[in-house]
Amino acid sequence: MSTVAAEIPTTMQAWQVVQPGPVETTTPVEFVQLPVPTPAAGEILVRVLACGVCRTDLHVSEGDLPVHRDHVTPGHEVVGAVAALGDGVTGFELGDRVGVAWLRHTCGQCKYCLSGDENLCPNSRYTGWDAPGGYAEYTTVPAAFAYALPDGYSDIELAPLLCAGIIGYRSLKRAALPEGGVLGIYGFGGSAHLTAQVALAQGARVHVLTRDEQSRQLALDLGCASAAGAYDAPPEPLDSAILFAPVGDLVPVAMRALDRGGTLACAGIYLSDIPELHYEADLFYEKQLRSVTSNTRGDAREFLAFAGAHHLDVDAHPYALADGLQALRDLKAGAFAGAAVLVPDH
Ligand SMILES: [Zn+2]
Numbered sequence: 046m047s048t049v050a051a052e053i054p055t056t057m058q059a060w061q062v063v064q065p066g067p068v069e070t071t072t073p074v075e076f077v078q079l080p081v082p083t084p085a086a087g088e089i090l091v092r093v094l095a096c097g098v099c100r101t102d103l104h105v106s107e108g109d110l111p112v113h114r115d116h117v118t119p120g121h122e123v124v125g126a127v128a129a130l131g132d133g134v135t136g137f138e139l140g141d142r143v144g145v146a147w148l149r150h151t152c153g154q155c156k157y158c159l160s161g162d163e164n165l166c167p168n169s170r171y172t173g174w175d176a177p178g179g180y181a182e183y184t185t186v187p188a189a190f191a192y193a194l195p196d197g198y199s200d201i202e203l204a205p206l207l208c209a210g211i212i213g214y215r216s217l218k219r220a221a222l223p224e225g226g227v228l229g230i231y232g233f234g235g236s237a238h239l240t241a242q243v244a245l246a247q248g249a250r251v252h253v254l255t256r257d258e259q260s261r262q263l264a265l266d267l268g269c270a271s272a273a274g275a276y277d278a279p280p281e282p283l284d285s286a287i288l289f290a291p292v293g294d295l296v297p298v299a300m301r302a303l304d305r306g307g308t309l310a311c312a313g314i315y316l317s318d319i320p321e322l323h324y325e326a327d328l329f330y331e332k333q334l335r336s337v338t339s340n341t342r343g344d345a346r347e348f349l350a351f352a353g354a355h356h357l358d359v360d361a362h363p364y365a366l367a368d369g370l371q372a373l374r375d376l377k378a379g380a381f382a383g384a385a386v387l388v389p390d391h
């Protein structure tokens with residue numbers, strides 16, 4: 046380490062995935078005491094101020110995603126303060142507020158990296174899956190993958206922007222929404238409620254389709270044109286749709302709701318199996334079905350700049366860091382609309 050803030054302790058509290066399994070019936074994560082990590086060359090040590098609870102953390106904790114690192118600390122929506130700089134880090138000062146997101150490493154040499162599609166890099170690594178994340182008092186991040194954050198938001202409000210916001214933003218791009226077009230959003234949690242606001246700010250008409258009553262109300266409060274059940278037909282054909290709910294059964298439902306030439310983007314890293322599609326009803330007339338895989342750093346910077354220019358209402362629910370398991374359980378149970386955020390008690 047070349048530069049260190051004076052008051053860094055030697056140990057910290059953190060969550061680890063010990064035995065992936067259902068959060069409501071087992072204890073897949075444990076709250077433990079760990080050494081505070083030391084940033085390697087090119088890395089920043091971040092004192093965590095807030096860390097969002099993303100559905101992907103649930104997939105990592107429950108084993109829907111394969112284990113990439115034993116006893117990993119989840120969390121990839123980290124807002125923190127720079128506490129120490131590893132050798133060779135430039136562009137950041139001690140105390141700067143920085144963001145740590147899901148994408149943590151790309152090779153920079155493969156054909157995807159070289160063509161601007163680093164989200165498809167086969168050598169990519171991810172925060173809170175391949176490396177310890179932000180359900181902790183401290184974490185590290187390669188400086189090349191840390192983000193400057195916009196003003197005008199609290200730490201708790203910023204956290205959900207770092208995955209929910211960024212992935213939603215990429216999903217909206219992948220959904221190819223025409224200017225002034227009609228967008229359908231299936232599922233309305235942390236990512237969707239931010240994406241809806243981006244689409245509305247861009248002049249879209251937005252219809253929300255979700256099973257949860259509270260989320261439907263939130264959608265209407267944010268200015269969406271309608272909110273109905275997930276399997277209901279929207280009031281008009283959709284130019285574009287984004288599937289945020291990890292429910293493959295909704296793919297044919299959403300494809301049928303598309304107008305001719307419409308595009309459905311599946312936003313999640315995990316989706317239950319998609320049932321049979323029928324060519325004429327679901328895909329003909331040049332409808333498109335697309336996935337969304339992570340994001341590039343360019344997407345992240347673009348979105349954070351958008352959030353700086355257009356204030357987004359972030360529906361954040363703070364939890365003490367020690368209540369991380371409860372936050373995962375509440376997320377799974379759909380106990381709140383919006384996003385849970387863990388706050389360490391430094
Ligand atoms: Zn690459």
Ligand SMILES: [Zn+2]
Binds near residue numbers: 147
């Ligand atoms: Zn995420």
